[in-house]
Amino acid sequence: MPFSLRFSDGRDMNTHRLTKTDLLAQQAGSKRGLPVSHILMESGQVSSRVMLGALAEAERLKKPLDHVIAAEAIVSRESVLEAQAQHFGALALRRDVHPPSAEMATLLSASFCLEKGVYPWMRLGDTLVLATSRPDSFAETLNELPPGLGPVMMALTLEADIHAEIAAQHGAALARQAETWVPAEASCRDLSRSTGQTRLFSFIAAAICLTLLAWQPVLFFAGALILAVISLSLSQALKVAAFFALPKHRPAPEAKLPKDPPTVSILVPLFKEQEIARSLVTRLSRLTYPKSLLDIVLVLEEDDETTQATLAQTRLPPWIRVISVPPGEVTTKPRALNYAFRFTSGDIIGIYDAEDAPAPDQIDKVVDHFARASPKVGCVQGILDFYNPRANWLSRCFAVEYASWFRILLPGVARLGFAVPLGGTTVFFRRPVLEEVCGWDAHNVTEDADLGLRLARHGYRTELIQTVTREEANNRFWPWIRQRSRWLKGYGITWWVHTRNPRKLLQDMGAWKFFGVQLMFLCTLIQFTFAPVLWTFWLILFGLPHPLEGMMTYQQALALTAIFLSAEGITVLIGFAALSRSPHRSLIPWVPTMFAYFPLGTIAAYKAISETVTKPFYWDKTEHGHSHPDDPGADLTHH
Structure with missing residues (x-):
């Protein structure tokens, strides 16, 4: 049947006039209908023992034999073709x-061709x-x-050739779609387009603050x-x-x-990665999930010659x-993810970063969790940890912070x-859920936090599972500041978009989740922005005058002191508890230094505030490959 001709309405053609095609078919006719396994064994490319396996x-994975043979590198995809x-x-x-x-190129839509794995090649x-x-x-x-x-008429080709042709003919259009997949009302892409109303509001707010600062500095300081x-x-109450x-902490x-395990597509965005690409392939090769069900996609920018040159020297399985x-209007990770997503077919979509070293059984755990979870669980988040926590003081503190965030908070x-x-x-998603929420906001520099809120607004839950990915702790002062400023800028933009x-937002989430958004996002932003106001109370300890001196009673000063000390105590206790759940117990003596x-x-x-005003969509990239694992096997330890 596959070689027979058929009209698009389903009627078969009993005769045809394709002389060239007939000749080719006659040349292949001696093996037509013979199983692919027999053809490969007869040609001597695969032994009977390997073919039996x-x-x-x-049969075990319910996958076509040709797919298994190619994925396991038994023979090349060209030989299978x-x-x-x-x-x-x-x-x-x-x-x-x-x-x-x-x-x-215009006979069938790019989305149809990608979904069905076909392409209209020519007419005979x-x-x-x-x-x-x-x-x-x-x-x-x-x-x-x-x-x-x-x-x-059916012809055969490689999926890579179909994807390459679609990218050549429709790539620009798909890239534009990737930038605007999230609807405008749910995106931050209009942030740089201020209206008269927003300009007026900003002017009035700035005028009030400047007026108070000039004529009533004490009142301004008291409000801050x-x-x-x-x-x-509120932040400390949330931690408690x-x-x-x-x-209760139990071993995973x-x-x-499941009996019919799904295909898992993993997107790994790379940008100007010179040091990390080779080790990335080695680390991903440790994954134990069946390779015939694993589709890992390295996502590059077209003009990223650095990473392209590195990968050209790297043998990929x-x-x-x-x-x-x-190229497009912006160059961001979420835009790249949206574009690459169209070229995947996995039932589960996961994301890794360039420096990641996931636990070997991580995908197995994700698939198992989704198989047992409610359909309303749209996302699964694993634990992030570092393989270089002892590199210096900054990496030690970063490791404590990550342990507190991913293992406690x-x-x-x-x-x-x-x-x-x-x-x-x-982070891993059910494919239909990711399609329903329209992927990632291409303009948001913390697309992950934003997507978490959009999942919740659509009624889906995110669950955390006990599987660890090791990555490189950013342990250089200015790169750390740049990375954190991008995170905080994105937090601010995400809060603004959803509020x-x-x-x-209240209608979509309900009162409890609405309160949680303000607690996690707005309180975090206020806390970092107004922290210098709290620092001024160190003046009192050094016997120096304070702006509010004379306005506070002794009891009020004691109450503030109690709040500050309890906040530091909670931070220390959470750090201790988090490290006790991690393999980094040796870092416990460093927890008290978190105040610095x-x-x-x-x-x-x-820095984030200034960038939000001047360049809200600028992606301040974190450079990787500057700090190696503390020990030769540090990126293999997964607890």
């Missing part, structure tokens, strides 16, 4: 040898040669073709102090509540794959491929029923 694996062509008695087309006809007479990389599902694809195409103390108190909401159960993103926040602001890596229509670490965030906050 591949057949068993294909030739064997399939002989089996089906069909044309085998390669883009570099027989380029598709340019006028065919009146017949459309439709190339496919999935011959086993070609019959179903025929039934979904639009009318008016005339008779259709009230905001700082309230945000500090999250700690007590934590489930062994993952069990067949289950890792590269997609280049055409985020699990507690999820148990409290708040929306979970996602991390940028080791600019508070009534709609968090002020760096205030420096980053003021």
